[in-house]
Amino acid sequence: MAERIRAEIERFVRESPLNRFPDSDTPYFDAPLVGFAAAGDPLFQRYKQIIGPFHRTPEELLNGAATVIVWSLPITQSTRESNRAESVRPSLDWARTRSFGDEFIKVLRRHLVAWLEQQGYRAIAPQLDPNWQALDDPHVGPVSTWSERHAAYAAGLGTFSLNDALITTKGIAHRLGSVVTDMVVGSTPEDRPGVRDNCLFYRDGSCMACVKRCPVDALSANGHDKKRCQSYLYTTLTQELAEQYGTPIPGCGLCQTKVPCEGGIPKGK
Ligand code: SF4
Ligand code: SF4
Numbered sequence: 001m002a003e004r005i006r007a008e009i010e011r012f013v014r015e016s017p018l019n020r021f022p023d024s025d026t027p028y029f030d031a032p033l034v035g036f037a038a039a040g041d042p043l044f045q046r047y048k049q050i051i052g053p054f055h056r057t058p059e060e061l062l063n064g065a066a067t068v069i070v071w072s073l074p075i076t077q078s079t080r081e082s083n084r085a086e087s088v089r090p091s092l093d094w095a096r097t098r099s100f101g102d103e104f105i106k107v108l109r110r111h112l113v114a115w116l117e118q119q120g121y122r123a124i125a126p127q128l129d130p131n132w133q134a135l136d137d138p139h140v141g142p143v144s145t146w147s148e149r150h151a152a153y154a155a156g157l158g159t160f161s162l163n164d165a166l167i168t169t170k171g172i173a174h175r176l177g178s179v180v181t182d183m184v185v186g187s188t189p190e191d192r193p194g195v196r197d198n199c200l201f202y203r204d205g206s207c208m209a210c211v212k213r214c215p216v217d218a219l220s221a222n223g224h225d226k227k228r229c230q231s232y233l234y235t236t237l238t239q240e241l242a243e244q245y246g247t248p249i250p251g252c253g254l255c256q257t258k259v260p261c262e263g264g265i266p267k268g269k
Contacts, residue, residue: 028076
């Protein structure tokens with residue numbers, strides 16, 4: 001079943017007209033990476049300590065959950081290149097990918113749930129669940145009741161980075177999605193890497209290119225100041241660009257482009 005699910009996600013990403021810029025046939029996203037985690041993986045229980053007790057397990061999301069399906073959609077090279085040229089604001093293509101590409105991912109989540117139901121299984125997209133909540137943790141800032149980055153790590157898709165994202169084999173510039181189902185697909189990969197193995201800073205203390213790219217000093221050797229970053233994204237940049245670009249949420253992504261991990265796992269020690 002893993003191969004059928006992977007093939008269906010790949011087909012939808014390849015063929016959907018919603019995965020296209022408004023004025024061309026160019027896609028927002030390249031072919032996806034798809035991973036699977038066993039819903040009973042003890043890591044999901046540990047996330048209640050690591051993220052917070054509010055973070056839900058697959059079983060809490062779907063009674064009888066067996067598998068968490070996670071995909072990563074790499075942002076195309078041309079969009080990444082357009083953002084490399086920027087130093088304060090995102091490029092128009094980046095902003096469109098952030099706004100309209102995320103709408104496409106919502107459609108993909110719904111499509112996969114419906115597809116699984118057609119096969120006779122139950123499924124839920126945690127991010128679209130009415131009980132999903134964004135919360136404001138007084139210590140770390142914005143958090144939520146389901147982290148797709150953590151689900152992606154559990155599924156072996158990548159590892160965490162200094163700027164709080166996930167570095168996959170296709171790099172750090174991507175968007176994630178996930179669905180929980182009672183279909184038994186397979187178990188969590190045994191060769192899941194260490195939590196931060198793909199980031200040069202955590203590997204050997206070098207790099208910090210993302211720190212230099214951040215226009216508001218939200219990054220440092222201590223990590224990611226989520227509150228500062230989100231204020232820039234959702235207040236400053238949204239006020240400045242939403243109307244000009246015609247994108248409700250322009251994003252930023254400067255720390256994900258023009259960096260060694262932009263399009264792959266960086267080489268190093
Ligand atoms: S730019 Fe360097 S330090 Fe920053 S996340 Fe990428 S590899 Fe890690
Ligand atoms: S997304 Fe932008 S504001 Fe946030 S940490 Fe990265 S470069 Fe800084």
